[in-house]
Amino acid sequence: MRVTVGFFAATLGRLLAQPAMSLSEAVQTGLQHHPAIHATDASHQAARSRIDQARAGFLPKVGYVESYQRSNNPVFVFSSLLTQHQFTAQNFELRLLNRPNALNNFQSQLRADQTLFDAGNTRAQLRSAELGTNIAGEDERRARMDVVAGIAAAYFGAVLAKQRLAVANDAVRAAESDLTRAENVRSAGMSTDADVLSVRVHLAAMREREIEARYTLEVASAALNDALGLPLETPHQLSTPLTGAKLQDTDVETLTKVSINERPDARQAALGVRVAETQSSAARSALFPRVSIHGAFETDRQTFATRGGANWLFEASLEWNLFNGFADKARQRETAQLAQAAKAQQRRTESNVQLEVRRAYASFRGAAERIEVAAAAVAQSEETLRITRNRYEAGLTTITELLRNESAWLDTKTSHLEAVYDQRVAAAGLELAAGTLSGDSDALK
Secondary structure (H helix, E strand, C coil): CHHHHHHHHHHHHHHHCCCEECHHHHHHHHHHHCHHHHHHHHHHHHHHHHHHHHHHHHCCEEEEEEEEEEECCHHHHHHHHHHCCCCCHHHHCHHHHHCCCCEEEEEEEEEEEEEEECCCHHHHHHHHHHHHHHHHHHHHHHHHHHHHHHHHHHHHHHHHHHHHHHHHHHHHHHHHHHHHHHHHHHHCCCCCHHHHHHHHHHHHHHHHHHHHHHHHHHHHHHHHHHHHCCCCCCCCEECCCCCCCCCCCCCHHHHHHHHHHHCHHHHHHHHHHHHHHHHHHHHHHHHCCEEEEEEEEEEEECCCCCCCEEEEEEEEEEECCCCCCCHHHHHHHHHHHHHHHHHHHHHHHHHHHHHHHHHHHHHHHHHHHHHHHHHHHHHHHHHHHHHHHHHHHCCCCCHHHHHHHHHHHHHHHHHHHHHHHHHHHHHHHHHHHHCCCCCCCHHHC
């Protein structure tokens, strides 16, 4: 008993040192610290960078090249002297033409390329990158909703564990009172030592449940910190009570329709169709010509520091793949089939989403009805226990009946708490299934 008192004294001291944290505050903390949020945010930013990469296709490509060559190859020497503007009449001498001396060529070249027309291929790649960013954004939304749902479950799991421990403490105190009562009844000659022994056994069982509840609370507190993205040993004082959730709109048909537009996976399925269609358009662009221009400015020198010849080049080109073994046609067929597959996957995803909404709705309604039944059972068990205690003190019933009713009272109290917890988690699950769960959802109030 002294160990239990010491444990609660130490726990109470830690909790009093912490400000109270509501469920809403816990959600905000988790959205700031949870690693899943940071990971999906980074992925979203990476997807945004791919838009800039695709947009680069509309801009010119400019490069600079510095190179050094040395050779006595006649063609190399001849052409290098021309580009260096160092060619003279004596270079026409046959001996120098056939067996020239080795020559250095330091070349500095500035190049620029610009695509003028590619039949919409670059635009299709940009659109695909934009759609990919939207898909990554839905991953981020889904991660945020998952974190919120996990925090709600962990928060009320910790509150449930604390209240179950309180019920276990009440059960221990009640068993201790029963022991005193049984000893008094035995002293009055109205019972035997067997009754006292039965109560002692019952008291030991209640203390075991108290110990189990205490350590369950420790694990639940660590689980809450894990859901918040905080160190597992961080203490909290939770202020939101474990009461039933009240949702504003629980019409299953309305929620089913909302889920198609709000669920991240449903949105991603629709985006996947658009990506496939965009890729199909990009594949068709291979059938059309590509027009581009190219410019270059270069200087050629025999030594790095000296001045040499300066030359420029401008080129316009048209590339048209007239035949490549029907690969382009095959690519078009592939992308067309992938678009059909994406549409089929969208239909399947939407069906799964609607099923999940109905399953979540059934869980929410079932838990809400269980709360009513469990609350009535708690009231009945408390009244039954009160009557049984009075009858036992008057010698009108047995200790077995008293202990059975006490166990029934403990079970109904625990069942009621668990029903409320299940309903709160199911409320968050229903909004999660509908795709509307957020930091200010009704399920968290």
